[in-house]
Amino acid sequence: MAKKPTGPSVEFEVRGSRQAALDLRELGLRARDVRPVGRALQLIFLHGEQRRFATRAGGEWPELADSTVQNKLRQGQRTEVLRASDALYRSLTQMGASGQLKVIRQGEIRFGTTIDYAHFALGTVHEPARPPIGLRAVDMRAMTTVLSKHITRKRSE
Numbered sequence: 001m002a003k004k005p006t007g008p009s010v011e012f013e014v015r016g017s018r019q020a021a022l023d024l025r026e027l028g029l030r031a032r033d034v035r036p037v038g039r040a041l042q043l044i045f046l047h048g049e050q051r052r053f054a055t056r057a058g059g060e061w062p063e064l065a066d067s068t069v070q071n072k073l074r075q076g077q078r079t080e081v082l083r084a085s086d087a088l089y090r091s092l093t094q095m096g097a098s099g100q101l102k103v104i105r106q107g108e109i110r111f112g113t114t115i116d117y118a119h120f121a122l123g124t125v126h127e128p129a130r131p132p133i134g135l136r137a138v139d140m141r142a143m144t145t146v147l148s149k150h151i152t153r154k155r156s157e
Contacts (some may be wrong), residue, residue, distance in 0.1 A: 030151045037150045041143055042095070045111045048139040049092040052132070057082055063129040082132055088115045092132060114137030 010029075034041070061081050064072075071078050077084040091099035091113040101112040112133060123129030135143075 013061055027151060030153070031039055032076070033106045034109060034147060035104055035106060036145050038109055040146045041109060042104070043101060044046060044097060044139055044142045044146070045135070046093050049133065052134055053080075053082065053089055053093065057130070057134060058136075062128045082121055088113060088118055088121070088132060091115050113149055 007034045056063075063121050064079065064081055072084060075084075080085060083089050089100045090097040091093055091101075094100075099113055099115040101110060101114050103110040118132060122126065
């Protein structure tokens with residue numbers, strides 16, 4: 001005669017394991033392909049760049065020298081920092097602008113500029129650095145929120 005267990009017993013019943021596996025697969029696929037939220041991410045980037053230019057990177061960019069401002073005025077250029085012709089500004093702040101770098105494909109999203117003189121804004125022997133691209137913490141959080149919602153959404157949403 002078999003002995004009956006004398007302690008508590010535990011039983012497991014597995015339900016929905018197939019659905020859980022499908023949900024995890026879909027989550028992985030969405031994480032790998034963020035193209036559906038590319039436009040939302042680009043808008044966050046563009047708005048962040050608009051703020052960056054409007055505030056001189058939160059005051060981090062040095063003011064232009066008086067002689068530079070006078071030269072720009074004589075040449076009919078804008079006198080704001082990094083806005084002589086506005087080509088660089090537009091490429092970083094306006095959707096679809098000339099010179100805009102926008103790569104949105106599976107496994108890769110990049111935003112920036114293809115304006116050939118942009119690298120000079122990083123500083124030269126005669127000019128201080130005024131990096132034109134810089135994401136603030138609030139922009140990174142907004143992008144993270146968009147990505148998180150995309151990755152974790154259910155198929156029916």
